[in-house]
Amino acid sequence: MTNDELQNLVQKISQQDFKRSFKHQAIFNVRLRTTGGRYILKTHNLEFNPKMISVPEFEAIIKHELVHYHLHLMHKGYRHADQDFKTLLAHVGGIRYAPKLAISQHYWHYQCENRHDIFRIRRFQVTHYRCRQCGGRLQLINRT
Missing domain, CATH: 2.20.28 (Rubrerythrin, domain 2)
Incomplete structure (x- = not known):
């Protein structure tokens, strides 16, 4: 999946589940290790871990980051502890935590x-x- 395909997928999920358009940039960031993605407050862009593409919950990870995005732009509680965040996340079917990736250990x-x-x-x-x-x-x- 390329960054353009990711951008289209994020825009499609945003329109379907949130009934709002996604007007910023969604890209892959190879430096992300344990997290599925992150929302950048200053630029409103979304970054995703490319290793999470193969995980079945990848769309739920996108929904999680879009919850941060839309709530922040609406000036509501966008943090994990806020009730607005918990309610909207449950409504759209996002996941709270990123799934663990299997790390192969050599001995x-x-x-x-x-x-x-x-x-x-x-x-x-x-x-x-x-x-x-x-x-x-x-x-x-x-x-x-």
Whole structure:
């Protein structure tokens, strides 16, 4: 999905669910990590996490950001704790929190002389360490 397709999707959702037009810019921001999107108060633009496209709740994330957008422009409570925000979010079917993304974690697999397995997230120099169970020397097997 490109930024132009995102812009069209946001405008379509805004018109269908809010009965209001979206007059600003909606773009992807690759620097967003844990959040689904954000509303920028000064420019009224919306930014979305491109990793969230594959999530089934992506339209609900767009609705969440549009709730911030429309309530702020109407000078109503646009923050998460405000009752106006909670009411409108429930009315349009948006979600309160972004879903967790599955993060693949890689581990380094080490083995000592007596075949004890050791898994670590960070790689280390095997000459500086010994096995905690038997005191044997370690050897790097592979990265899993």
